[in-house]
Amino acid sequence: MRGVAARTASGEAEGGPALITLTPLDEPALARLLEAAVAGADPLDVMPPVDGPPGWIAARRAAFLDFHRGRSLNPATAVERTWVVDADGIAVGAARLERHGDAVEAGIWLSRDARGRGIGREVTQLLLAEARSSGATRFIASTTPENRGARSLLAGLGAALTIDGGEVRAELPLS
Numbered sequence: 001m002r003g004v005a006a007r008t009a010s011g012e013a014e015g016g017p018a019l020i021t022l023t024p025l026d027e028p029a030l031a032r033l034l035e036a037a038v039a040g041a042d043p044l045d046v047m048p049p050v051d052g053p054p055g056w057i058a059a060r061r062a063a064f065l066d067f068h069r070g071r072s073l074n075p076a077t078a079v080e081r082t083w084v085v086d087a088d089g090i091a092v093g094a095a096r097l098e099r100h101g102d103a104v105e106a107g108i109w110l111s112r113d114a115r116g117r118g119i120g121r122e123v124t125q126l127l128l129a130e131a132r133s134s135g136a137t138r139f140i141a142s143t144t145p146e147n148r149g150a151r152s153l154l155a156g157l158g159a160a161l162t163i164d165g166g167e168v169r170a171e172l173p174l175s
Contacts, residue, residue: 020122022083022095025072029084029091034064036084036091040111046094072096080107085123087114095123097130103138103171104131121153128157132174139172 023029037046038056043064050063072082080098084091085108092114096107106127108120131139141159143150145168155161159170 018087018117018119019089020119020126021086021089022123022126023086025068025082025084025094027073030065030068030073032091033068033084033094034061036093036111037064040092040113041109046109085110085114085119087117087119092119093123095127097127097134099134099136100140102136103140104134104136106131106139106141115149120149124153124157128172128174137174139174141170143168143170 025033037043038061043050043054043056043060047060047064047067050060052059068082070077071080072078080096082094082096085093085095093108093110098105098107106124108123108127110119110123128139139159141150141154143154144166145151145163147168151161151168151170154170154172157172159172162169162171
């Protein structure tokens with residue numbers, strides 16, 4: 001995924017399967033990602049909390065941009081690689097990999113209208129391929145007990161799931 005990776009989603013969208021691409025995060029892609037978040041996600045689902053009234057207020061939008069610039073775009077502070085998830089050319093979420101020793105931690109969020117279409121499964125497959133090519137030996141992820149879709153997807157891939165309070169941790173060997 002040095003450039004753009006593409007796959008066809010297994011879930012049916014209107015008019016057939018969606019073409020899924022992962023675009024490496026840069027400033028233009030970050031602007032598209034913010035648009036996708038504002039249109040289809042709760043701020044608490046896609047970024048750390050920001051004081052103020054609920055919703056996508058100006059301060060929260062600025063914090064979203066700063067968050068991603070700090071974690072992915074600024075070479076001095078970057079801790080992960082992030083991609084914009086596109087379905088048929090439209091930004092619908094983000095995917096990330098963060099290195100932890102011999103493991104990579106994956107994270108995905110999708111806008112509400114992109115969920116349940118098989119996009120998460122395809123993005124996970126692309127992240128697994130990238131994790132393997134990076135030399136990682138373990139793929140880890142976390143979700144909430146209420147997120148049945150993510151739990152089912154991870155278990156279906158063979159990940160061992162453990163529950164610790166309000167977090168479900170998944171670990172999958174990459175050998």
